Amino acid sequence: MVMKIPFVDLRSQYEQLKPQINARIDQVLEHGAYVMGPEIAELECQLSEYCNVKHAITCSSGTDALLLGLMAYDVGPGDAVFTTPFTFFATAEAIALVGATPIFVDIDHRTFNIDPERLEEAIRRVNQSRKLRSRGILPVNLFGLPANYDQIDPLAREHALFVLEDAAQSFGAKHGNQASCSLGDISATSFFPAKPLGCYGDGGAVFTNDDALAEKILSIRIHGMGQNKYDNVRIGLNARMDSIQAAVLLVKLGIFDDELKKRRHLAEAYDQCLRDLVETPFTPDGMSSSWAQFSVLSDHREIMIGALAEQGIPVQVYYRIPCHLSRALGHLGYKPGDFPVTEEVSSRIFSLPMHPYLDDGIAARIRSVLQDVLHGVSRTVG
Ligand SMILES: *Cc1c(COP(=O)(O)O)cnc(C)c1O
16 A cells, blocks of 8 residues: 655644644633734734834735735726736735736746746736726745746836735745845735645735835724724725634744755755656745745646556646636636746646655655656657
């Protein structure tokens, strides 16, 4: 029988942290402030310090973090927000939810992130057509690798656009000396359990150095509150994080840097073992990924996935259907062929098991499976 390994292993982490996590959850159960309890301020203080951003505002999910960011800029109908089609659906969904129009821009084939040159073309095209008002750029740091903010920021300044960083996968990553979650005018992250820093349910956070935006986000998070919850000065959301989730994150944040090192170590082992068999991830100089995923490309993806599954090694495909081809956004009128790089990557990419509790011996096991696949393929071709 083959030993099955989990794609993401939350059990091993819990075994290691059980006494601390249980104690902190017990404290919440005892004090009874289940919503906006003291853990929220404590976590926000630590998050702001960790990312070196003045304001860290916890919230109910990564999706709501994006919504809070867009609502803080009053983005709405008639507005254009530039983003990547190669992302989790929530990115584009948040733009559509506030009534604005996502304008997709193809990706760089090496980083899988929004291509700054195509971004500039898209901004000029939208501005010339005058049908929509260009408002902001929503870059995604896919798989944990920051987008190219050195080229995105000057474009944003030139065209007076905001930058909303989708850091849902990149908490812990670095762009030069700057931490992810400090790379946008507003940044949004997710603490969904499978993200690099995850809680035990849904959770997220919004970051900004701008006092006025922070104040607005705090208001929108609780029903557009003014002086208090019953003084409603704008239309908002119920987008708070639960105290219990904050308690869990406070414990996990304590070992997060160590976990990041372990992810980095596994990524290096994968790269060493697999680079001659599949296309392994590219990390530009000066950047460091949080390794939310280790994603590789191959023309033989489906056979490889089948062979790995037989050996008890699970893989995932992020993302088979790029956002511009999703049925939900069909009304935008995009069609196959619109974003050739994204579509090619979608057809060849898959992600290997990646978490801090995985022994790097997995890399050699995967190598042997993929070698067999490639031998088989060359025999049938040759
Ligand atoms: C997970 C994710 C989100 C949404 O986060 P949730 O906490 O699941 O709402 C948004 N954007 C990207 C790129 C994500 O991976």
